[in-house]
Amino acid sequence: MTHLQPAHPLEHWLSPELARVSPPDASSRLRQLADAQGTLAAGWSSAIAGGPVLALAGAFFSVMSGNPATALVLAPLGAVLMLLGIFGWKRVRSALPRTDKVLITRGPGSARGGIAMVLFLAAIIGAFIFPTLPSAAAKGGSTAVTLVGIYVLTLALLVACIIVPSTVMGRARQSFRLRVKTNPRLRRAVEEDLAVWRDPYGNAAYGPL
Template sequence: MTTVEPVSPYPPATSRDLDGWLSEDLAALHPAEAPTRLRALADTQAARIGAWAAGISVGLSTAIVGLVLLAITGRISGVPLIGGGVLFAGLCMIFLHRVGRRLPDTGRLRSVRGPARLRDGIIAALTSYLPATALMVVAMIVTGRFSGVIIVNVALLLLLASAFVVPSAVLGRGREAFRRRARTDALLRARLEEDRLSWKPDHATPMYGPL
């Protein structure tokens, strides 16, 4: 008995060239939540870029805290923080560069538990930072220890910015950034061209585009 494959109601990936699938006009005709291969690639890559960008921010924040500690207290303990932070940020930059030019594995879980827009990231950071700062001000007035509280406050601000603001900024513009790289990065474009010619639709992702 012959098995007949169902005919997909969606156009095949080869029905348009890559620039056609990347078109902003085509994207405007489809709901932003409609699943497509290009959107899965862009969202997954943005999640990974956001993670490495947050790592860079954590490293630089650590170095800044070390500088503040060294400047205010003169303690040599700030030097390891500076060196370690710069080294960690440098390693994250290397991985960030590699992620931006590769096609991610969209078969893995790519849901992001956290703010996905810059505005939401800022609100989330301030929601934690402002009450904590108020408590620190009270503690500073009561104890009279200014330098320690200032260092902790700076560290908290930078940590919250790294954890909430930086990733949400990347995720919020992930598709636009992916479209720009696909048009200007020759290596990424070549890999997308290969993907367009070999990709097959499935139940979860019935269309190749739009982005």
């Protein structure tokens, strides 16, 4: 089976200048691939960032309780979670994602949006915790330290689950462009896709990115 030659080479569609003059909400095949890959990578980035938080939580509660059991359970789980995240992160970023299924995300799609959401949630949680600190300190220093520790761990979890993935998604297109230019395997996959892809609904172009 023969395919028509693409109207433009891949390097044309990868041009940052072309992307700058194109509306950011305009759809293209390259943007669809980059956004889908970014969404998958964002999920794995949460696992990478969440693993250390899990291990830190285990260490904190073990220290506060004097019982090492929590650390012995949560530290290995955190390490496994981080390793799985690294494996998945590398795998999805080196291959083209499937685009026949819509990936739905509920969180913010940029670092700025992620930071704003975490600050908002941190303020709400802090409004419940900080008023109780004086009475907790009066009962014993360890109670207040536990409350502050829980608050810090909650913030760390919010960073891992919201800010980190939203940053990855916000940079999905720039990151995809860089990897296509530096990763021969990914570039070959995109060039093969360019050679065979045709807009099923009209005459949309392959790019820009």
